[in-house]
Amino acid sequence: MIYSPVNHSQLISNVDRLVRDVLFGTINFQQIKSQLNEFYYSFMISLDSEFRYSKPIQAFIESTNMIIGDAYAYNVFWNDEKTVQFIQLLSGYEKAIKKDYSAWRYQSNQNGKNLELNIRTLISDHSRLLFVRVDLKYIQEISHHITIRDFDFHMKKLRDAIHNGDTCFTHLLSYAWSLEHGGKNGGFHCHLLLIFDGAKHYKDNYLADQVGQKWRDITEGVGYCFILNTKKHKEGLARRGILGIGMIHRNNLQEVENAVNAALYLTRPDKPDGSYQRLKVSLPNMNTFGQSMTH
Known part of the structure; x- marks a missing residue:
């Protein structure tokens, strides 16, 4: 892994948010000028021609290039005049971004419909299914070193392990994954759903823990796994009547509906905490969502 000198993912997230705030938010002029001076140089020197950037970031690059021209990014100071130009130029991208x-x-909605159809088909074919949900992240103290190349490489290794049926992926019937880009700390992460044959497995927390260990191995120790299948977390969901992970029985309609709703979190564009976690940078041919039947 090549350690990045800047917080690659956070910087990209900040620039994306700046553009959306200028066009659709309540940011004031001084804040815009301040953030341009804070982000511009670090962002421009970290640009990579291989990366695909979100529409807001493309708008930022094109707008600032029109203002700065061939000047070296290090020498640029965003004064009032340049900031006004930036705001004016950015407005021309509003329609394309919307x-x-x-x-x-x-x-996202289409992905959700396909995922729901696959889950309901699986449930109709099996009397018991074991639903395991984990979020694959990076240790916060190290996450600023992780680039989109690292994340893509780690995800490919994980999918290879799943397809090969390695250790904790035996008797796996289906899985789905969604790649996201954190709002608050800007970290890359993956929401992963694994559906096992309930006649072969019943220890969901143990399996989730094994998946977490696999992720740590793949990432050479910088990976972190948040497990939703813990006893405490499931008890909390059960008290609210929305427990949809763990063992799901076909003849229990409430469990089935809860399981479908829990799975659809992966494809939901608007997260409950209000954060915008869409992936804002990717590599060519890199999918941000996928699902597969393994049986």
């Missing part, structure tokens, strides 16, 4: 956002929401 269109892109609508397309992303539509695709």
